[in-house]
Structures are given as C-alpha cells and as structure tokens.
Amino acid sequence: MxxxxxxxxxxxxxxxxxxxxxxxxxxxxxxxxxxxxxxxxxxxxxxxxxxxxxxxxxxxxxxxxxxxxxxxxxxxxxxxxxxxxxxxxxxxxxxxHDIGHGPFSHAMEHSIVEGVSHEDISLIFMDSLNETFNGKxxxxxxxxxxxxxxxxxxxxxxxxxxxxxxxxxxxxxxxxxxxxxxxxxxxxxxxxxxxxxxxxxxxxxxxxxxxxxxxxxxxxxxxxLHKTSVAAELILTKILKRARQLLHDGIEINASEPLMFFMKHTINKEDFTPDVLKKFSYLDDFDIIGAIKGWQFHSDFVLSELSKMIINRDLPKIRLQSDKASREEVAELRRRASEKLGIPEKDAKYFVFEGKVKNQAYNxxxxxxxxxxxxxxxxxxxxxxxxxxxxxxxxxxxxxxxxxxxxxxxxxxx
CATH class of the missing domain: 1.10.3210.10 (Hypothetical protein af1432)
Known part of the structure; x- marks a missing residue:
C-alpha cells in the first residue's frame, strides 16, 4: 500500500x-x-x-x-x-494567519462581509480546521x-x-x-x-x-497607497455597492452562486455558520473579475461604466493633497459629472468621491x-x-x- x-x-x-x-x-x-x-x-x-x-x-x-x-x-x-x-x-x-482574506484582500475586506475583519474570519477557519484535524x-x-x-x-x-x-x-x-x-x-x-x-x-x-x-x-x-491603486480599489468597492443596490431594486444581476449569496445577505460575525463559512471558502478573485466582465455589458449605465474602468484600466483621475477638498468643489464636480454623463446627481457619487489615506510606518x-x-x-x-x-x-x-x-x-x- x-x-x-x-x-x-x-x-x-x-x-x-x-x-x-x-x-x-x-x-x-x-x-x-x-x-x-x-x-x-x-x-x-x-x-x-x-x-x-x-x-x-x-x-x-x-x-x-x-x-x-x-x-x-x-x-x-x-x-x-x-x-x-x-x-x-x-x-x-x-x-x-491570512486564510480569512476575501477576494482582492484588503480592497474588499468590508465589501463582501460587513464589519468582520479578515483576522476574525481566519480564526473561524482555524476553528473549523481544528475540528477536521481532531484538535491538532x-x-x-x-x-x-x-x-x-x-x-x-x-x-x-x-x-x-x-x-x-x-x-x-x-x-x-x-x-x-x-x-x-x-x-x-x-x-x-x-x-x-x-x-x-x-x-x-x-x-x-x-x-x-x-x-x-x-x-x-x-x-x-x-x-x-499608490494613487492609481487606490483609485482602482475604490472603483471596485463602488461596483459591488452598485450591484447590490440594483439587486435591492429588483433588477437582475448575474454573478457566481457564492458571490450572489453575499450580495443578497448582510453577514455579521454571528452569522458565520459552517454553511456560510463553506460559501465564503468558494469566493476568490475570479468570482469578482468574472462578474465585472459580464457587468460591463449590463443595461445599467453606472454599473457598466464602472466595470469598464477596471476591465480596460481606464481609471478615474485621483488627486492626493494635504487638505480635504471643499464641499463646494466636490458638489461642483458631481454636478459637472452628472451633466457630462447624463445621469442623476445621486448617481454621480459613484464617479466623484472623496476620502483619505493614512500611512504610519511605526506606531x-x-x-x-x-x-x-x-x-x-x-x-x-x-x-x-x-x-x-x-x-x-x-x-x-x-x-x-x-x-x-x-x-x-x-x-x-x-
């Protein structure tokens, strides 16, 4: 043998x-x-x-x-x-230690599963494997x-x-x-x-x-924190947010079965049953990229355009600065985006947005x-x-x- x-x-x-x-x-x-x-x-x-x-x-x-x-x-x-x-x-x-990471690692950490860190999910995986391997x-x-x-x-x-x-x-x-x-x-x-x-x-x-x-x-x-990487990862989170919104509004969205499950359900730490963990274990980068490839042809303009930005690497402009952009400037940019793209101003928030990044080499x-x-x-x-x-x-x-x-x-x- x-x-x-x-x-x-x-x-x-x-x-x-x-x-x-x-x-x-x-x-x-x-x-x-x-x-x-x-x-x-x-x-x-x-x-x-x-x-x-x-x-x-x-x-x-x-x-x-x-x-x-x-x-x-x-x-x-x-x-x-x-x-x-x-x-x-x-x-x-x-x-x-990193087994709990979801698709695209940190970029989508709180987009797939809300409010649960990858460290928490790693521990859930480890507890499950501990049962499989008889406490070893x-x-x-x-x-x-x-x-x-x-x-x-x-x-x-x-x-x-x-x-x-x-x-x-x-x-x-x-x-x-x-x-x-x-x-x-x-x-x-x-x-x-x-x-x-x-x-x-x-x-x-x-x-x-x-x-x-x-x-x-x-x-x-x-x-x-390279600004182009930051822009791409932000667009990725916007894509998932838009897809979820469309699902909530009753509009059909195609995606793999595990991705669809997490888009339809809000999963907290307490919800991580063995069945949910199994579904999470089927999720990887290919689910996201496969979905985005299909969504670039979706009838919804916002989802389609955002998806094309990733697939074709036609990313938005991102400007890093020491001071926060004024509300008036952001509002004006959204107004112009709304006009240029022919979309409502509420949808312009998917294309014009602000935020901050922090770097601390030693705490x-x-x-x-x-x-x-x-x-x-x-x-x-x-x-x-x-x-x-x-x-x-x-x-x-x-x-x-x-x-x-x-x-x-x-x-x-x-």
Whole structure:
C-alpha cells in the first residue's frame, strides 16, 4: 500500500527552498480552504500599476512559514527553549494567519462581509480546521488568540516586526519591482532573541530595524497607497455597492452562486455558520473579475461604466493633497459629472468621491520593537536609535483624495 510523502521541498523565488517539515502542515496546505489562497492576489489591484504584482496569498503564507522555521532555529541556537509542539503550532498559526482574506484582500475586506475583519474570519477557519484535524490546531489557535503564557510567541505572529510583515515587504518589493521595500530579512532573523518573555532585536541589528521601518513607509506610499491603486480599489468597492443596490431594486444581476449569496445577505460575525463559512471558502478573485466582465455589458449605465474602468484600466483621475477638498468643489464636480454623463446627481457619487489615506510606518502607541543592549537592558527602537527621522516616521501622515472622471479635465481648470 503506497503512502504519500508529506515532507516536501518547494522552490520559492525569494528564499530558495522551503521545507514542509511536518505531515500536518502538508495536510493543511492541501486543504481546499488553504488552496483557495492561490486565487487571492496579495496586492489586490496593484498589478494595474506594477504588472508583475500577480503573486498570491498562497505564496505569502508559505514564505511566512519558512521564516518562522528559520527564526525558531535561531532562537533555539541562542538558548531559547521551544518544544517541537510549540514550533509546529507557530508554523500552523503563521501559515493560516491570512486564510480569512476575501477576494482582492484588503480592497474588499468590508465589501463582501460587513464589519468582520479578515483576522476574525481566519480564526473561524482555524476553528473549523481544528475540528477536521481532531484538535491538532488547538495550541496554534491559543497562540494566535494571545492566550498562551509565552507572550513572545504572539509577537512572532502579530507585532510591528513579525513574520507577516517581514515576508510581505520583501515579497511585494520583489514582485512589484519597488526596490525601496527590499529588506534584509535574514539579518533581522539572525538578530532575534528573547528577553523577559519579550521578542527583542540585539543591539547590533538596530540598523536593519531602521531600514525595515523606512522600507515599510516607502512601500506604503509607492505601492500599497499608490494613487492609481487606490483609485482602482475604490472603483471596485463602488461596483459591488452598485450591484447590490440594483439587486435591492429588483433588477437582475448575474454573478457566481457564492458571490450572489453575499450580495443578497448582510453577514455579521454571528452569522458565520459552517454553511456560510463553506460559501465564503468558494469566493476568490475570479468570482469578482468574472462578474465585472459580464457587468460591463449590463443595461445599467453606472454599473457598466464602472466595470469598464477596471476591465480596460481606464481609471478615474485621483488627486492626493494635504487638505480635504471643499464641499463646494466636490458638489461642483458631481454636478459637472452628472451633466457630462447624463445621469442623476445621486448617481454621480459613484464617479466623484472623496476620502483619505493614512500611512504610519511605526506606531509608538502600539507594541514597540524592542532593542536589547549588550547589558541586556531593553528599550523601544525610537529611544535606542540615533536616527531622528524614526521619531518622524512614528507620526501618522494623512493625505486626502478627490476622485473624478478624467474627461472633466477637458473642461474648465479644477
């Protein structure tokens, strides 16, 4: 009788070879819930700006698992006692940390399921998988929830210098080509230690931490909050909003069965029954793109035009500025859009809208990145660093945007 070899080696363009070191990890990766991440893009619609950014949440999760394995090995070498059971739990927790992402990741986080974060849905998935695998995920879930007595383990999974951030910065930089985001993750891993149940970076790694924080800031402005990406993701949410409105008004809309279910129902955290979770697990980017391809031919002008903007990459103009646009300016833009497009002013809100984006590279109010000096005293990287710009990077920067159709530029100057 043949048995499957579950101890596999995978080839990754970032780290080289990634090892699946436990049969349970293999079984989790093979599960349909996890395989779905192959169909969820890591950077949403950023590929409309950076053509190479087509990598997926599947890539990212495997990368996180790999650097978790490397970090555990380094910590053990430095005398930190981590059992085989704890190591496996850490790998499971980081492998599944993003399993709750819906189509196009953050772009549609509250559009498909309202008021439920992807972290909440990840936990619901993990609880379901724990039943499937007879309680073998219990310790991983305990760590993920922050209920395990060894607090540094949660910091490995969720903190300002965790495996998640280390992988997505390096990976997103590689696939987008935004070189400023390329961090030295191997150096950071080698500098990890534990002091007083806190995850710390040894003093000689402080420059790598500074580079990490600066890289995060640059990646947000150049990639994640690139104005064209922001415009595309906003249009995506407007499309779904319009489709829902049409359904509510009794107008026929075609979409896949799982997408139609979530457009017809308002799902809260309490509504996530096993049946709803199963339906959510069938949702991915292809449901959205497939629907939009069809909706570009819909008889409703608003839905059709918005859909064409994504399919043909004919996106609206977006202007980022330090001050909020005045009500009068936005109202005038909507009036002109209404006139130019031949639609009611209430529908012009789908084409002319405003909002804000915020970038904070380091949150000094949150769990700090701890630097451990040679005498084993520990302090916040902001205090330990001689770089004054780190203090500046800890302040949130808010930019306001106003979005409107390009053809309005052909008229009087705005």
């Amino acid at each position: 043949s048995t499957i070899n579950k101890l596999k080696i995978l080839n990754d363009p970032i780290y080289g070879f990634i090892s699946i070191t436990d049969p349970l990890l293999y079984d989790l990766i093979q599960h349909p819930y996890f395989q779905r991440l192959r169909r969820i893009t890591q950077m949403g619609l950023s590929y409309l700006v950076y053509p190479g950014a087509h990598h997926t949440r599947f890539h990212h999760a495997l990368g996180c698992m790999h650097i978790m394995q490397r970090t555990v090995s380094v910590l053990r070498f430095k005398g930190v006692d981590i059992s085989a059971e704890e190591e496996n739990a850490l790998c499971i927790a980081i492998l599944l 995920l219990s310790l991983a879930i305990k760590i993920f929830r922050g209920e395990y007595h060894r607090k540094f383990m949660l910091q490995l999974i969720s903190s300002q210098l965790d495996m998640d951030r280390m992988d997505y910065l390096k990976r997103d930089s590689f696939y987008s080509g935004v070189a400023e985001g390329n961090i030295n993750s191997e150096r950071l891993i080698q500098m990890f230690n534990v002091e007083g149940d806190k995850l710390v970076i040894e003093e000689k790694g402080i420059y790598s931490v500074e580079k990490f924080i600066v890289a995060r800031r640059l990646m947000y402005w150049q990639a994640y 000094k109010e949150g769990e700090p990145i701890h630097i451990m000096h040679k005498d084993r005293t520990v302090e916040d990287v902001i205090q330990a660093s001689d770089q004054l710009n780190l203090k500046a990077l800890s302040r949130p920067v808010t930019k306001y945007y106003v979005c409107y159709p390009k053809h309005l530029l052909e008229e009087a100057a705005i």
